[in-house]
């Protein structure tokens with residue numbers, strides 16, 4: 630014979646509710662512009678562990694994207710990448 634008891638389980642779920650510009654910290658999700666830039670950066674210096682160098686950034690405007698790229702380019706190595714995608718909200 631099997632007996633069951635009822636347990637309450639709390640599940641925590643992560644949901645995206647806000648996108649902030651990595652440069653000026655403006656709330657992109659609240660702004661009137663319906664386009665912003667999603668950037669993936671990373672390098673291949675660490676062999677198989679290189680995926681750990683992957684980072685995602687968001688920029689609200691071309692101006693913030695330009696500033697973000699300039700900062701990135703200052704420390705960039707030969708194998709670095711900076712992939713830009715224009716995203717519609």
Ligand SMILES: [Zn+2]
Nearest residue numbers: 650653689693
């Ligand atoms: Zn910005």
